[in-house]
Every structure is written in C-alpha cells, then in structure tokens.
Amino acid sequence: MERTATVDSAMNSGALEVRDIEKRFSGVPVLRGVSVAVRPGEVVGLVGHNGAGKSTLLRIISGAHRQDAGQLLVGGEEQSFSSPADAHEAGIATVYQELSLLPNLTVAQNAFLGVELRKGGILDRARMRRETRELTESFGLDVDPDRKVRDYPVATRQLLEVAIATRRGARFLLLDEPTTSLEGAQVERFLGTVRELAAQGFGIVLVDHKLEELYAVASRIVALVDGRIRIDAAVSEVSRDDVIQAIAGHAMEHTPARERIAPPASDESAPALRAVGVRTRALRSVSLDARAGRVLGLYGLVGSGRTEFLRTLIGLDPVLDGSIELGGAAFRPRTPAHAAAQGIVYVTEERKTDGIVPLLDAGANVTLPVVGRFTRAGFLQRARLRQEAVERMDQLSVLGDRLGPVVRLSGGNQQKVLLARALAQKPRILLLDEPTKGVDLGVKAQIHRMIVSLAHDEGLTVIVVSSEEDEICEIADDIVIFAHGSTSPDVLDASDVTPNDLRTLAWSAA
Amino acid sequence: MRRRTPEELGIAAVVVIVALVLSAISPTFRTLENAQILLLNGAVIAFLALGQTFVLLTGGIDLSTGSNVALTGMIAALTMSVGAPWWLAALAAIAVGILVGTVNGSLVHFLKLPPFIVTFATFGVAASIPLILTGASSVSVKDPFFAIIGRGSIFGIPMPVLLVAVAAIVFTIVLRLTPTGVHIYAVGGNQETSRLAGIPIGRTIVLVYAISGMCAAFGGLIVTSRLMVGYPSAGSGNELFYSIAAAVVGGVSLFGGIGSIPGALLGAVLIATVSNGMNVVGVQSYWQPLVIGVIILGGIIIDTYRRRVPLGELLSRLVKRRQAAPADQA
Numbered sequence: 028m029e030r031t032a033t034v035d036s037a038m039n040s041g042a043l044e045v046r047d048i049e050k051r052f053s054g055v056p057v058l059r060g061v062s063v064a065v066r067p068g069e070v071v072g073l074v075g076h077n078g079a080g081k082s083t084l085l086r087i088i089s090g091a092h093r094q095d096a097g098q099l100l101v102g103g104e105e106q107s108f109s110s111p112a113d114a115h116e117a118g119i120a121t122v123y124q125e126l127s128l129l130p131n132l133t134v135a136q137n138a139f140l141g142v143e144l145r146k147g148g149i150l151d152r153a154r155m156r157r158e159t160r161e162l163t164e165s166f167g168l169d170v171d172p173d174r175k176v177r178d179y180p181v182a183t184r185q186l187l188e189v190a191i192a193t194r195r196g197a198r199f200l201l202l203d204e205p206t207t208s209l210e211g212a213q214v215e216r217f218l219g220t221v222r223e224l225a226a227q228g229f230g231i232v233l234v235d236h237k238l239e240e241l242y243a244v245a246s247r248i249v250a251l252v253d254g255r256i257r258i259d260a261a262v263s264e265v266s267r268d269d270v271i272q273a274i275a276g277h278a279m280e281h282t283p284a285r286e287r288i289a290p291p292a293s294d295e296s297a298p299a300l301r302a303v304g305v306r307t308r309a310l311r312s313v314s315l316d317a318r319a320g321r322v323l324g325l326y327g328l329v330g331s332g333r334t335e336f337l338r339t340l341i342g343l344d345p346v347l348d349g350s351i352e353l354g355g356a357a358f359r360p361r362t363p364a365h366a367a368a369q370g371i372v373y374v375t376e377e378r379k380t381d382g383i384v385p386l387l388d389a390g391a392n393v394t395l396p397v398v399g400r401f402t403r404a405g406f407l408q409r410a411r412l413r414q415e416a417v418e419r420m421d422q423l424s425v426l427g428d429r430l431g432p433v434v435r436l437s438g439g440n441q442q443k444v445l446l447a448r449a450l451a452q453k454p455r456i457l458l459l460d461e462p463t464k465g466v467d468l469g470v471k472a473q474i475h476r477m478i479v480s481l482a483h484d485e486g487l488t489v490i491v492v493s494s495e496e497d498e499i500c501e502i503a504d505d506i507v508i509f510a511h512g513s514t515s516p517d518v519l520d521a522s523d524v525t526p527n528d529l530r531t532l533a534w535s536a537a
Numbered sequence: 538m539r540r541r542t543p544e545e546l547g548i549a550a551v552v553v554i555v556a557l558v559l560s561a562i563s564p565t566f567r568t569l570e571n572a573q574i575l576l577l578n579g580a581v582i583a584f585l586a587l588g589q590t591f592v593l594l595t596g597g598i599d600l601s602t603g604s605n606v607a608l609t610g611m612i613a614a615l616t617m618s619v620g621a622p623w624w625l626a627a628l629a630a631i632a633v634g635i636l637v638g639t640v641n642g643s644l645v646h647f648l649k650l651p652p653f654i655v656t657f658a659t660f661g662v663a664a665s666i667p668l669i670l671t672g673a674s675s676v677s678v679k680d681p682f683f684a685i686i687g688r689g690s691i692f693g694i695p696m697p698v699l700l701v702a703v704a705a706i707v708f709t710i711v712l713r714l715t716p717t718g719v720h721i722y723a724v725g726g727n728q729e730t731s732r733l734a735g736i737p738i739g740r741t742i743v744l745v746y747a748i749s750g751m752c753a754a755f756g757g758l759i760v761t762s763r764l765m766v767g768y769p770s771a772g773s774g775n776e777l778f779y780s781i782a783a784a785v786v787g788g789v790s791l792f793g794g795i796g797s798i799p800g801a802l803l804g805a806v807l808i809a810t811v812s813n814g815m816n817v818v819g820v821q822s823y824w825q826p827l828v829i830g831v832i833i834l835g836g837i838i839i840d841t842y843r844r845r846v847p848l849g850e851l852l853s854r855l856v857k858r859r860q861a862a863p864a865d866q867a
Contacts, residue, residue: 127729130726131726132723196614
C-alpha cells in the first residue's frame with residue numbers, strides 16, 4: 028500500500044479532540060462533559076451501554092449535531108461544524124451502519140463523486156478506473172470499478188466505503204458498529220484493515236459492542252457511561268471485566284421501589300405464547316414463554332434481535348425454522364392483520380415512521396384499525412366511533428388537543444394514543460417496543476403503571492422490549508436476555524435482578 | 538470482459554419485434570416512406586422524452602413540456618411576424634424554453650416544492666400565454682428559411698430526425714462523460730449523500746429542468762416549422778403523456794438515478810412505431826392512448842420490480858430522512 032502523502036499529513040496534523048462536550052435533548056442531558064482524544068495512528072474503542080451517548084458523541088464529531096457546550100479541536104485548532112460537509116473538510120469521515128454509497132452509481136463514480144478527474148472538460152474515466160482499482164486492491168477487495176455498487180454485498184460495500192473515505196482526504200475515521208452486518212471471516216478481514224489503516228497514520232474511533240473485537244484492534248478503550256467518560260486507558264491497563272464493571276456498575280444505585288399488585292403466580296398450564304428455536308433472517312434461535320397476566324421483558328443490546336423477534340410474531344419476517352404456539356396451538360404469523368385477528372397487537376418503536384398518521388386527529392388514530400367494526404350499511408357510525416376513541420383515550424388519559432393533528436401532541440401523549448389504538452383492537456397479547464422512547468419522565472411513570480395494570484389486572488400477556496435497564500426491572504415480571512439473535516436459556520425473575528445485573532449479563536453475552 | 542449486456546437491450550428487442558409484426562401485417566408499414574413519416578412524427582415526442590429523461594434522473598418530473606411546446610412555437614412565430622429573421626426567432630424560442638425550465642428548477646430546488654405541483658402549475662401558465670398573446674388565433678410564418686427546421690432533409694433524413702439524433706449524441710456525452718452527468722445520477726440516487734460529496738445540487742437541479750425546457754423549445758420549433766403556422770394550442774394533446782411514456786418504457790426510473798438517453802430514445806421510437814403502426818393498420822385513433830397507457834403500465838411494473846426491493850428501499854430512505862430530524866439519544 029502506498030499512500031505516503033496521506034500518511035505524512037496525518038502524522039503532522041495532530042489529534043482530533045473533544046473537550047467538555049455537553050449535549051441535552053429536550054432538557055435531558057445525554058453528554059455531561061465528555062473529553063476524549065484520538066491521535067493519528069491510534070484505534071480508540073468506544074463502548075457504552077444503550078443510551079450512554081456514543082451515537083450522540085459521534086454525531087457531534089461528524090457535524091450532524093451541534094454540542095451545547097465544549098470544544099472540538101483538530102490538530103489543536105478549534106472547529107465549528109455546521110454540517111457533515113464541514114467535518115469532511117476537516118478530514119473526519121464517518122461510516123455509519125446504514126451505508127451511504129450511492130447504489131445506482133459505479134464503484135469508480137462513487138470513489139470520485141464530487142471530485143471527478145477530468146481531462147479537457149470531460150471525465151478521465153481511464154485514470155479514475157485505474158486509481159479506483161489500485162485503491163480497492165490495496166484493501167484486498169475484488170471489485171470491478173465499472174460495476175454498480177448495488178451489485179455488491181453489504182460486507183463489500185462497508186469496506187468500500189472505508190476505502191473511499193481514506194481516498195477523500197480523511198485522516199480520522201469514525202466507524203459506528205461496522206461489524207454488525209459482517210460474518211466470521213469478513214469481521215477478521217475488516218479488523219485487519221482497521222489495524223493496517225492505523226499503522227498508516229489514520230486516527231480511528233471504533234464503536235462496537237463486541238469486546239473481543241475491540242481488544243483485538245484497539246490501542247485504547249474509552250467507556251462512556253450515562254454521558255460521562257468512565258474509563259480511558261490503554262488496552263493493556265484495563266481488563267474486560269473492568270470494562271463490563273464500569274458499564275454495569277454505575278447503573279443506578281437505587282432500584283426503584285416496586286409497589287404494585289403481586290403478579291399471579293406463574294401457573295404451569297400452557298403459556299399464552301411459546302417460541303421454540305425460532306430462526307429468521309435476523310434471528311438465530313429464540314426460545315421463550317410468555318404467560319397471561321404477566322409482563323415479559325426482553326433485554327439486550329441494540330441489534331441483538333429483540334425488535335426483530337416482535338416483528339416476527341406479527342408476520343413481518345418469515346419464520347425459517349422453529350415453532351410458535353399460541354395457548355398450545357401452533358401459530359404461523361402471516362401478516363400484522365392476521366396476527367391482530369389472533370389477538371396479537373404490536374406497538375412500534377418508531378412512532379413517527381410506522382406509528383401515528385401525523386395529520387389525522389388523535390381519535391382517528393386510535394380507531395384506525397377498527398373502523399370496520401363501526402359501520403352500518405357501509406357507512407361509518409361516527410358517533411359510536413368517536414365514543415370508542417374517547418373511551419380509549421380516557422382510559423389512557425391522553426391530554427392535549429384531541430381534535431387537532433395528532434403530531435401536535437407531545438411525544439408522551441402520542442405514545443398513549445398508540446397504546447389506546449392497540450387496546451381498541453382488544454388484544455390478548457400486547458407487544459410493546461420501547462414503549463417510553465422520547466417520553467418525558469412524568470408520562471413515563473404513568474405508562475409504566477398502565478402496562479403493569481394491563482397485565483396484572485386485565486390478564487393480558489404483555490411483552491416489552493426496552494433498552495432501559497431500569498424500565499425492564501420496574502415493569503417486567505420475567506426477563507429474557509437477547510444476544511446475537513438468540514435468547515438466554517434462563518428466564519430471570521425480575522424481583523431478584525438489578526439494572527446492574529442486566530448490563531453485566533448482556534455485555535458478557537456479547 | 539468489462540462489457541455487460543446493456544440495459545437498453547430489452548427495449549431494443551421490443552422495438553424490433555413490434556416493427557417486424559407490423560411489417561408482416563401491413564405492406565404499407567414496411568416502406569421507406571413510412572419509416573420517414575414514423576420518425577418525423579416521433580421527433581417532437583423524442584425531444585420531449587430526452588428532456589424528460591434528465592428531470593426523471595434527478596427524481597423529478599416535468600409536466601410543463603407539452604404546453605411549453607405551444608409557448609415556444611408561438612414565440613418563434615410572433616418574433617418573425619414582427620419582422621425578425623428566422624434564426625433570431627429560433628433563439629428567442631429556445632431562450633423562452635430555457636427560462637421556463639429555469640423557473641421550474643428554481644422553484645423545485647430553492648423553495649423545496651414538489652416537482653409534480655410546480656410543473657403542473659407552469660403547465661397551466663405556459664398553456665395560457667400563447668392564447669392570451671394572440672387572442673387564441675394562429676399566427677402564420679412567412680420566412681421560407683424557417684421551414685428548413687421542420688421540412689428540410691439531408692440525404693433523405695428529415696431535419697427534425699437529424700436534430701433529435703444530434704441532441705441525443707450530445708446528451709449522451711454529457712451524461713456519460715462529464716462530471717455533470719455523474720452528478721445528475723448522484724442527485725437522483727440520494728441527495729444527502731450527494732450534498733456530503735460536495736455536489737452542487739441546486740445547479741444540477743436547475744440545469745435538468747432548463748434542459749427539459751430547451752428540448753420543449755426544439756419541439757415547438759419543429760411543430761411551428763412543419764406547419765409554418767404558430768398554433769396556440771400546439772402540444773396540448775398527447776405529447777406530454779407520450780414523452781413520459783417513452784422515457785419510462787425506455788428504462789428511465791421514476792424514482793430517479795437510473796436510465797439512459799439511448800433507452801429513452803428507443804422508448805420514443807417504440808411509441809412512435811406503435812402509434813404509426815396503428816394508423817397504417819387502420820385502427821381507429823381513439824385506441825392509441827389506451828394502448829400507450831397499457832405500455833406505460835408495463836414499463837412501470839418492470840421499473841418497480843427489476844430491482845430487488847425498490848419500494849422497500851424507497852421506504853427506508855424516507856425512514857432515514859425522518860429519523861435524521863428528531864433528536865435520537867441512542
């Protein structure tokens with residue numbers, strides 16, 4: 028590999044550094060004074076629990092967000108990025124999990140996008156083709172510069188994106204969980220490339236949940252916990268246990284008081300829902316039981332397969348292997364409507380994309396899936412429909428303007444509208460994905476009480492996915508841990524589990 | 538070894554098959570004279586389709602081209618009616634065409650308005666102006682040199698066909714061999730990525746609409762020159778419909794980022810062939826829009842399903858765009 032020019036400039040330019048970065052989102056502090064530096068030639072492994080602030084930190088460094096306080100320096104000079112393009116200019120390239128190459132252009136066109144080489148006004152295609160080939164070969168990639176990027180698998184595109192970033196004058200690479208979509212040998216090769224790039228003088232920040240991968244390439248480990256740096260040390264100085272301890276240890280000294288009606292003892296009769304060895308495109312093997320009248324919490328790191336499992340239950344991902352039973356009878360999910368007919372209702376995590384219909388009013392959003400029940404001779408019975416909506420919204424105490432577009436309600440009330448919609452479908456099994464995401468603390472506690480009451484008082488089977496350990500510990504009766512698309516063999520009794528334990532378990536499994 | 542089957546092969550095969558079938562049915566169809574008529578009649582649609590291709594490649598659409606034909610054709614006739622030479626009239630028409638396109642592109646880019654609505658509105662504006670200017674009457678053209686554009690021929694090839702050919706070659710060079718061409722595909726592929734790569738997005742978008750406007754002006758010149766009369770309602774028929782049909786059946790994606798000039802040109806030839814063939818065979822003309830409508834549906838079905846999950850991709854793009862907005866604290 029010869030990219031001497033790049034190496035020299037990277038060596039001379041000094042470190043990428045953030046000092047005392049603070050960032051809040053709607054009043055909630057996410058980063059509380061973070062200082063960290065990456066020097067050229069160094070791989071910094073950034074770890075942290077879900078919601079620790081890793082992504083926010085990366086977004087600030089890459090110009091996608093602006094910090095509320097603190098400085099960002101490259102080579103000692105303070106920078107002010109108002110867009111990702113500014114960060115690019117300063118030599119910072121970010122490779123996110125969702126790839127940003129253009130699939131409809133060729134490899135060479137992507138490599139030279141915006142900086143095309145020309146000869147006499149027209150493109151110098153021969154030279155771009157040649158340089159692209161040299162570049163890809165130096166990364167050990169066997170790609171044809173003239174083929175469209177969409178013809179290549181994700182793993183290749185990921186390496187291609189890194190390769191292209193290095194070509195475009197990047198000196199610092201931020202890699203956000205780059206190995207999640209890779210497998211075995213591909214991971215090895217990717218990590219090899221990372222090591223080699225560092226040797227050439229690139230400064231690299233690698234965000235990764237898998238400690239073994241980090242320990243294989245990183246020179247320094249930085250652990251971000253609740254918006255603060257907990258560990259910043261050379262790999263030789265911290266053990267994996269230290270890292271897990273740091274991430275888990277802080278998790279809330281106080282375990283919230285659990286004053287609530289005791290759940291009905293888990294009887295030995297058939298569970299309301301049973302999954303045995305379920306395998307899909309995204310899941311390896313998921314086995315669990317969910318019982319009526321109880322809240323089952325699913326915990327795991329982002330990408331461990333929790334959401335995918337819920338989506339499988341309503342037929343959005345075909346089951347390749349294994350079986351699902353409902354009250355002892357075999358069940359094969361087909362479509363969300365089919366699942367709803369069986370009493371399985373899913374409340375999405377992405378409220379804005381596949382939850383609310385933003386411009387309809389709250390009531391219409393609530394009754395959307397059940398309007399067919401409120402007709403006579405093909406015409407809507409508007410009064411009955413309105414009454415149903417009002418009852419459901421009262422049940423969940425939806426506040427605010429119920430007659431205006433639902434999108435004008437607060438996040439918490441929008442979430443209640445979605446819950447109300449789920450209840451209008453009279454579910455037996457309620458699947459909740461991050462039920463309090465982006466919801467303020469007061470409403471959060473309210474939603475928690477409602478979820479518990481739905482299970483304990485009304486006998487519903489509730490399955491909750493949450494990235495917040497506290498939330499899982501507070502509302503779940505039983506907990507199952509997900510890692511790499513599989514479930515833990517044991518069901519944890521939520522009353523003996525602390526948020527610390529959850530983090531420790533999830534990270535040890537990762 | 539680098540050669541792969543060009544994507545235009547499919548549409549080329551369809552054109553050949555349709556032509557062979559029509560030749561077998563009708564002796565009139567397979568005459569050289571009919572071939573000339575076919576191409577001549579297809580020239581305006583072809584021009585509009587070429588311009589439309591640029592706009593579609595960026596993910597937009599230009600509905601104003603049909604009435605832009607009437608506007609620019611009338612501008613040419615009016616310019617000559619006040620005594621200007623034919624070439625000045627042609628330049629004036631082209632300038633007005635480009636102006637309409639520039640307005641479209643600027644509204645789309647700088648005010649972030651949906652292309653469909655913007656060009657729908659300018660379609661109405663451009664359709665009215667020639668009627669207002671002339672009080673809805675036609676304006677005849679006296680300058681015999683102006684007739685060359687629509688009626689002349691070189692080595693038996695009608696002038697409009699030659700103009701289309703030259704434009705197609707120039708446009709192919711622009712799209713394949715210049716940075717601007719790559720940028721047009723990139724903007725249609727993903728605007729955010731393009732912005733990050735430092736592509737001048739505004740310039741690219743205004744340019745494609747301007748090119749479409751210019752192509753409409755050539756259409757207007759051809760129409761006015763062939764008739765030697767400026768009709769205020771020229772181009773208000775099926776031209777727009779057929780030009781979008783030509784581009785789409787020629788493999789230009791309505792989602793942006795995919796397609797080529799040769800494809801669009803073949804699409805225009807197919808539409809012209811079908812239309813001419815139906816005339817020659819004696820099918821009543823009411824049937825033509827129906828058949829072409831069916832051809833458009835076929836083209837769109839292929840466009841939607843040729844990529845593995847185009848709709849899914851489209852959705853996930855929307856999802857990403859919306860996720861970028863709210864504060865994500867993960």
